Amino acid sequence: MAIVFEGKSKCPLCYRELVDNFMLFPNLISNMKDILYPFSDAGVHHECLNNNKFKSLILNIVAKNNALISEYRNVDNPRNIIVIGLLTSDIEEELHKFNFILLNKRQVWNDKTVFLRIATKFLDDGKWVSSSPDNNYLKKLVEKILQLQ
Ligand SMILES: [Zn+2]
Numbered sequence: 070m071a072i073v074f075e076g077k078s079k080c081p082l083c084y085r086e087l088v089d090n091f092m093l094f095p096n097l098i099s100n101m102k103d104i105l106y107p108f109s110d111a112g113v114h115h116e117c118l119n120n121n122k123f124k125s126l127i128l129n130i131v132a133k134n135n136a137l138i139s140e141y142r143n144v145d146n147p148r149n150i151i152v153i154g155l156l157t158s159d160i161e162e163e164l165h166k167f168n169f170i171l172l173n174k175r176q177v178w179n180d181k182t183v184f185l186r187i188a189t190k191f192l193d194d195g196k197w198v199s200s201s202p203d204n205n206y207l208k209k210l211v212e213k214i215l216q217l218q
Contacts, residue, residue, distance in 0.1 A: 071095070073112035081107035082117035090115050094127070097134060098155045099200045100207070105130060105158045106200075130155060137169045149174050151213055154206075156188070162196075163187045174217060181217060188214075 071093045078087045096110040108127050118124050134155065144150050151172040157164045164187050172178055188211050191197055199205040 071110045071112055078112055080114045080117055081111050082113055082121060085114070087112045087114070092118065094131065095134060097130060098158070098206075099204075100157070100196075101198045101200050102196055103155075103158055105155070126158060130158060133169045137171065141171055144171065151210075151217075153210065156207065156210075157191075157196075162191070164191050172214075172217075177218060178214075181214060185211060185214060 073087050073091070073093060079085065080087055080091065091112045091114045093112050094108045094110065098106055098109050100106060104123060105127055108123075118127075121127075137152065137154065141147065141150065141152055151174060153167060153170040153172060156168050159165060167180075167184055167187070178184075188207060192205075192207055192211070197205065197207045199207075
């Protein structure tokens with residue numbers, strides 16, 4: 070969950086300081102090109118959220134993210150699991166269907182080849198610009214999936 074310093078951290082929608090009447094969003098995506106990136110790991114005024122056209126989208130994504138976290142907490146052996154979080158909030162993207170998946174490393178993933186093709190193309194097309202270039206989530210995910218059987 071975002072860490073906000075009251076009166077110092079700023080709302081990414083209005084750039085005013087966060088003093089009160091704001092909500093915190095979890096770290097959802099590190100792709101700076103995603104339309105929901107500004108919300109990721111940020112505090113946002115309720116008023117700004119209510120006036121934002123992405124309000125229902127972001128709340129829906131947060132609900133799916135929370136559901137995935139609960140599901141992950143209930144798995145028997147977390148070490149066998151690869152967590153795929155939000156990859157893109159754009160429903161037009163093929164990559165969208167791979168949002169929020171728990172993958173068991175010990176099972177054959179039938180969509181592996183399709184995922185690798187789509188994710189690699191997404192990267193090659195420059196659609197993923199990581200907020201921390203040394204730690205590109207999608208690139209690392211592709212490397213992990215490549216190692217699966
Ligand atoms: Zn605001």
